[in-house]
Amino acid sequence: MFSPITNEQLIEIANEFGSPVYIYDTAKITEQYNKLTEAFKQHPTKFYYACKALTNVNILKHLRSLGALLDCVSINEVKLGLLAGYTPEQILFTPNCVDFNEIVDATQLGVRINLDNISILEQFGNRFGGSYPVCIRINPHIVAGGNYKISTGHIDSKFGISIHQLRHIERVVKTTGLHVQGLHMHTGSEIKDIEVFLQGLEVMFDIAMRFPGIDFIDLGSGFKVAYKEDEKDTDVNKLGAKVAAAVAQFEAENERKLEIWFEPGKYLVSECGYFVVKANVIKQTTATVFVGVNSGFNHLIRPMFYEAYHRITNISNPAGAQRIYTVVGNICETDTFAWDRVLNEVREGDYLVFHNAGAYGFEMSSNFNSRLKPAEVMIKDGKHTLIRRADVFEDLLKNQII
Numbered sequence: 558m559f560s561p562i563t564n565e566q567l568i569e570i571a572n573e574f575g576s577p578v579y580i581y582d583t584a585k586i587t588e589q590y591n592k593l594t595e596a597f598k599q600h601p602t603k604f605y606y607a608c609k610a611l612t613n614v615n616i617l618k619h620l621r622s623l624g625a626l627l628d629c630v631s632i633n634e635v636k637l638g639l640l641a642g643y644t645p646e647q648i649l650f651t652p653n654c655v656d657f658n659e660i661v662d663a664t665q666l667g668v669r670i671n672l673d674n675i676s677i678l679e680q681f682g683n684r685f686g687g688s689y690p691v692c693i694r695i696n697p698h699i700v701a702g703g704n705y706k707i708s709t710g711h712i713d714s715k716f717g718i719s720i721h722q723l724r725h726i727e728r729v730v731k732t733t734g735l736h737v738q739g740l741h742m743h744t745g746s747e748i749k750d751i752e753v754f755l756q757g758l759e760v761m762f763d764i765a766m767r768f769p770g771i772d773f774i775d776l777g778s779g780f781k782v783a784y785k786e787d788e789k790d791t792d793v794n795k796l797g798a799k800v801a802a803a804v805a806q807f808e809a810e811n812e813r814k815l816e817i818w819f820e821p822g823k824y825l826v827s828e829c830g831y832f833v834v835k836a837n838v839i840k841q842t843t844a845t846v847f848v849g850v851n852s853g854f855n856h857l858i859r860p861m862f863y864e865a866y867h868r869i870t871n872i873s874n875p876a877g878a879q880r881i882y883t884v885v886g887n888i889c890e891t892d893t894f895a896w897d898r899v900l901n902e903v904r905e906g907d908y909l910v911f912h913n914a915g916a917y918g919f920e921m922s923s924n925f926n927s928r929l930k931p932a933e934v935m936i937k938d939g940k941h942t943l944i945r946r947a948d949v950f951e952d953l954l955k956n957q958i959i
């Protein structure tokens with residue numbers, strides 16, 4: 558049975574490795590992976606972990622040990638995946654607006670390739686013909702996801718080839734003899750309404766009718782996890798049952814078989830992550846009480862970039878009186894993590910933890926203000942291990958020519 562990591566463990570790790578520090582509990586990743594595979598067991602379904610959420614090689618290895626496959630968006634992610642022990646067939650490369658040479662490099666590494674614009678499709682077809690199978694990323698023009706910034710299927714999106722360009726896709730495929738193995742869509746992140754997936758699936762079925770040779774439909778991601786106390790995860794059990802029923806019907810009507818693929822990022826690694834920071838300063842102004850912490854958007858940018866909500870708790874004073882705070886960073890730029898947050902009384906020196914910090918946390922960090930990136934620690938089988946050292950001053954100068 559899964560038991561969440563305790564405040565005492567988090568404090569112990571922060572004391573040992575210093576703060577700020579990212580801490581990942583692999584037991585939570587395992588639980589999330591098992592929930593998904595269980596929910597979709599009625600139909601052959603594959604899960605490609607969208608590793609841009611968190612690419613530490615130790616995390617990639619853990620996911621591989623569970624049986625997850627890997628979705629990569631850059632050639633470097635592909636290389637990290639290979640380093641973590643994934644075989645080329647277990648890796649799907651889904652690039653967007655990359656140089657054609659990067660795609661050629663991917664063919665040399667032998668990984669699966671997902672193409673998302675006509676120009677590249679044509680170049681690929683001219684170069685490889687039917688000798689290297691591909692998947693085609695379709696933009697079904699379904700508006701989905703938490704907000705416009707994280708939605709990728711809408712009309713203004715740069716992702717995928719529009720369904721309205723289907724005739725053009727067919728022309729390129731026919732002329733070049735491309736071997737199309739699968740169809741892909743990814744309409745966005747944090748989709749609450751499972752009907753959106755099913756709507757997308759219907760669109761993909763329509764297209765699949767025009768590609769009798771395909772083996773799979775990849776529905777991308779959009780699996781939501783709860784960030785706020787009163788939010789709910791995507792109901793994967795209900796979705797699994799509905800997808801299985803829809804595919805079974807399609808298979809029966811058309812006498813063919815189709816695997817279903819997904820590419821969850823956040824769902825697998827968001828909740829495993831804890832970002833522990835220290836309260837540097839309590840600052841009373843005329844308007845609010847600020848808690849200034851020893852971090853900023855250089856380490857966790859989601860609140861500022863996406864207006865994302867991360868639950869924050871004071872693990873050093875969990876029984877303290879509840880008070881209202883505005884939590885900010887130490888960067889010379891407005892970097893508000895949270896307005897009007899009720900926390901147990903925060904004293905200077907207390908550790909605060911940002912929950913759900915596994916996905917797009919460390920991964921989007923930078924050295925802005927010449928600050929150092931934090932360490933990453935992984936908890937596995939009850940033991941914690943340092944999986945990335947914090948930056949040191951020399952790292953800031955590493956590539957500077959002096």
Ligand SMILES: *Cc1c(COP(=O)(O)O)cnc(C)c1O
Nearest residue numbers: 607743746778779820821822823
């Ligand atoms: C980012 C991305 C995902 C993962 O999205 P999450 O919201 O983290 O689950 C999946 N597929 C593709 C192509 C992506 O770019």
